[in-house]
Amino acid sequence: KAGVTQTPRYLIKTRGQQVTLSCSPISGHRSVSWYQQTPGQGLQFLFEYFSETQRNKGNFPGRFSGRQFSNSRSEMNVSTLELGDSALYLCASSLAGQVNEKLFFGSGTQLSVL
Amino acid sequence: AQSVSQHNHHVILSEAASLELGCNYSYGGTVNLFWYVQYPGQHLQLLLKYFSGDPLVKGIKGFEAEFIKSKFSFNLRKPSVQWSDTAEYFCAVNAPGGYQKVTFGTGTKLQVIP
Numbered sequence: 001k002a003g004v005t006q007t008p009r010y011l012i013k014t015r016g017q018q019v020t021l022s023c024s025p026i027s028g029h030r031s032v033s034w035y036q037q038t039p040g041q042g043l044q045f046l047f048e049y050f051s052e053t054q055r056n057k058g059n060f061p062g063r064f065s066g067r068q069f070s071n072s073r074s075e076m077n078v079s080t081l082e083l084g085d086s087a088l089y090l091c092a093s094s095l096a097g098q099v100n101e102k103l104f105f106g107s108g109t110q111l112s113v114l
Numbered sequence: 115a116q117s118v119s120q121h122n123h124h125v126i127l128s129e130a131a132s133l134e135l136g137c138n139y140s141y142g143g144t145v146n147l148f149w150y151v152q153y154p155g156q157h158l159q160l161l162l163k164y165f166s167g168d169p170l171v172k173g174i175k176g177f178e179a180e181f182i183k184s185k186f187s188f189n190l191r192k193p194s195v196q197w198s199d200t201a202e203y204f205c206a207v208n209a210p211g212g213y214q215k216v217t218f219g220t221g222t223k224l225q226v227i228p
Contacts, residue, residue, distance in 0.1 A: 003157070004157075011225065019181070031213070033214045033215075040220065041220060042218050042219055042220035042221045044218075045216065045218075048213060048214045050214075056215040057214040074125070081213040092214075094214055097213045099146050099165075099209065100146045100163070100208070100209045101212070101214070102148070103158075103161060103216065105158040105159070106133070106157065
């Protein structure tokens with residue numbers, strides 16, 4: 001069974017640009033979550049989608065948005081990039097998004113904003 | 115809001131030494147607790163989890179954790195570490211009703227010296 005796939009693996013953008021990251025969950029998983037990982041801050045929750053609906057959102061500005069498609073694939077968009085958005089963006093999937101389910105993580109997309 | 119504190123940011127041990135990594139969470143109700151591990155160059159993966167029952171839970175690779183409700187703690191232990199345990203360890207909590215809105219600690223980097 002293929003794992004969680006994130007593309008692209010690396011991205012370099014300049015301030016003010018926008019970026020779209022993609023995540024394909026494990027086959028059969030319907031919940032997709034996104035996290036921002038930075039040194040010293042650990043993982044910070046961005047949002048979670050289940051059946052194309054955003055169920056939870058973290059404390060990030062409106063420049064961060066996402067969506068989920070009917071095949072459970074998800075995209076995350078960051079508009080008007082800032083230097084502080086440089087981070088590893090992780091996607092995680094789980095079967096039904098229940099609170100005691102484990103998360104399966106992808107390798108992440110390393111975003112550098114210059 | 116739930117939060118997680120990991121007090122040790124960087125731990126260095128010799129092989130065969132015993133390990134205990136601290137984790138405290140703040141949430142007044144029932145919680146689901148997790149330890150995730152990120153080996154160098156690999157995905158984050160689940161080490162162990164607790165959601166009910168025996169407060170002493172065993173995970174992969176000889177790790178265990180004890181949930182002490184009165185102390186709001188979920189410390190990770192291993193009696194004898196190996197060089198291959200070198201990794202970053204994250205404690206995480208998810209509260210009921212939160213679906214997959216997992217709160218992670220900032221992580222502890224463990225370096226095991228042969």
